[in-house]
Amino acid sequence: MKRSSSTSVPTRARRRATLVGAAAIATTIPLVLGGCATGSSPAASSVKSISVLDYYNQGNDKVVIGKTLKQCGKQIGVTINRNVVPGANLVQKVLQQASSRTLPDVLMLDNPDLQQIAASGALAPLKDYGISSKGYAKGVVSAGTYKGKLYGLAPTVNTIALMYNKKDLSDAGVQVPTTWAELKTAAAKLTSGSQYGLAFDANATYEGSWQFLPFMWSNGGDERHLDTKGTQGALQLWTDMVKSGSVSKGALNWTQADVNDQFIAGKTAMMINGPWQIPALKASGIDYGIAKIPVPKAGDDSVAPLGGEVWTVPQTGDSAKQKVAAKVVKCLNSAKNQLSMAKQRYTIPSRTAVAKRFGQQVPSEQVFVDMVATARARTGELGAKWPAAATKIYTAIQSALTGQSSPADALKDAANS
Numbered sequence: 001m002k003r004s005s006s007t008s009v010p011t012r013a014r015r016r017a018t019l020v021g022a023a024a025i026a027t028t029i030p031l032v033l034g035g036c037a038t039g040s041s042p043a044a045s046s047v048k049s050i051s052v053l054d055y056y057n058q059g060n061d062k063v064v065i066g067k068t069l070k071q072c073g074k075q076i077g078v079t080i081n082r083n084v085v086p087g088a089n090l091v092q093k094v095l096q097q098a099s100s101r102t103l104p105d106v107l108m109l110d111n112p113d114l115q116q117i118a119a120s121g122a123l124a125p126l127k128d129y130g131i132s133s134k135g136y137a138k139g140v141v142s143a144g145t146y147k148g149k150l151y152g153l154a155p156t157v158n159t160i161a162l163m164y165n166k167k168d169l170s171d172a173g174v175q176v177p178t179t180w181a182e183l184k185t186a187a188a189k190l191t192s193g194s195q196y197g198l199a200f201d202a203n204a205t206y207e208g209s210w211q212f213l214p215f216m217w218s219n220g221g222d223e224r225h226l227d228t229k230g231t232q233g234a235l236q237l238w239t240d241m242v243k244s245g246s247v248s249k250g251a252l253n254w255t256q257a258d259v260n261d262q263f264i265a266g267k268t269a270m271m272i273n274g275p276w277q278i279p280a281l282k283a284s285g286i287d288y289g290i291a292k293i294p295v296p297k298a299g300d301d302s303v304a305p306l307g308g309e310v311w312t313v314p315q316t317g318d319s320a321k322q323k324v325a326a327k328v329v330k331c332l333n334s335a336k337n338q339l340s341m342a343k344q345r346y347t348i349p350s351r352t353a354v355a356k357r358f359g360q361q362v363p364s365e366q367v368f369v370d371m372v373a374t375a376r377a378r379t380g381e382l383g384a385k386w387p388a389a390a391t392k393i394y395t396a397i398q399s400a401l402t403g404q405s406s407p408a409d410a411l412k413d414a415a416n417s
Helices: 020-025 059-076 087-100 111-119 138-143 167-171 180-190 208-216 229-244 255-264 277-283 319-330 335-345 350-359 365-374 383-401 407-416
Strands: 048-053 079-084 108-110 161-165 196-199 268-273 288-291 307-314
Touching: 048 087, 048 319, 059 335, 059 365, 087 108, 087 111, 108 111, 108 319, 111 138, 111 180, 111 307, 111 383, 138 365, 161 167, 161 365, 167 180, 167 208, 167 268, 180 196, 180 229, 180 268, 196 255, 208 229, 208 383, 229 407, 255 268, 255 277, 255 335, 277 365, 288 365, 307 319, 335 350, 350 365, 383 407
Parallel strands: 048 079, 048 108, 196 268
Antiparallel strands: 108 307, 161 268, 161 288
16 A cells, blocks of 8 residues: 655555546556567667656655666666656556556556456466566565456555554553453543544545544454445544544544654554654654554454555567566566565565565564565455545544444445445
C-alpha cells in the first residue's frame, strides 16, 4: 500500500478516490502492444539507455531508489533515464501512455494498481524473461499476479502495526494490548486531558480503508461481501472508540502522517502506522514500541494488508529494450539490493530468506517482518475491482464514525451501492 509521511508520498494508500474510475478507463483502451513485442528489433546488447517511471518523488525514497537504479544500470551497461511523478498522477499517466504507445521501459506501480494495468494488456509477463517468484512471500506473489501470470515484483514491502509510547503505558500501568477488549480498555485508560489513547487514519481515501483492513480481516470480514458480522464487528469497534472519546474525531480527516504527528506531539499514546514513520520517531526521541495489531480474541490471527510497489516491464513493442528492462527489474530484486533498500527505506525485503536476515540485523522491525510473512494483497480477492471495494469501505467508515448510520446500516448501504 502506499504510505504518506513527511519524507515520502505513498499504503501505499495515497491516491485519492478520483482515481477509482481509472480501472474503467483501462478497459476502454484497445492495446495491441503485445503483438508488437515480437517484431524485429536490435539485439539487447545494442540498447544504450532505457526509461523508468516511478512516483518516488520526495526525500529519502527518491534518493535511495535513484541510487539503486543507477547502480543497476551500470551493472547491466545502460543509462537509466528516470521520470518521477506525483503518486496521485501515476495511474492516469500510465493509461494515457498506454493509449499513445509511449510507455516507459520499466514501470513502477503501487501494488493494488497492477491489476488494472495488466488487464489493459500493457504489461509483459515476467516469466517470459526468466524471472521467478520462488522464495517470495505469498502476499507479494499475489500482489504481482494477474490471471495466473506474474507481472510485477516488489523488492521491499510494508504493512501496519500498533505503535505505542512505552513511558505512557508504563505510567498508566497499561500492558501492550493484544485483543480488542484489551485495546478498548487500554485506550480508555490512556485517554487523559489533551491526550487520546489511540489514533488511526479513518479518512475518506484508500488510506482509511487500508488502516481498517487488519481489523476487518482479523475478524473474518470479506471485501467481497461487506455486509457481514465480521466487518460489522470491526466497524463497531472503531465506532465505539471514537464515540467514547478514546480516539479523536479528527481521525476522520487525518492522514497517516497526521497520525504520526499526533503521536510525536504527545496527543496520543498509541497509533496504527507503518515502518516508514520510524525515521521521524527516532528523531523525536520517543521511546516507542511496536506490536501486532490487536485481534478480536486471544488466539486469533492478526491479518495485515500488504503495502509496497511492484516493478514491471511494459509492452513497448521493442523486444530488445524489454529484455534489458527485465534485467533492471531482476537487479532491483536481487537479495543484496532488497536488503540494502529495506535498511535505507525502513521497509521489509520481499524474499522470505532476505526478510529473515533483515529481522536478525534490524531486530527493532521484527514485528513488521512477522506480519509481512502472512500479509494479504488487497487485490487478492477482487483483482481490478478492489478500488471500488476500497471506496465502499471508507464511505461506510465515514458514515458510521460520524454517527450518520449504525455500522450495520453503513455497511449494508455500502454493499448495495
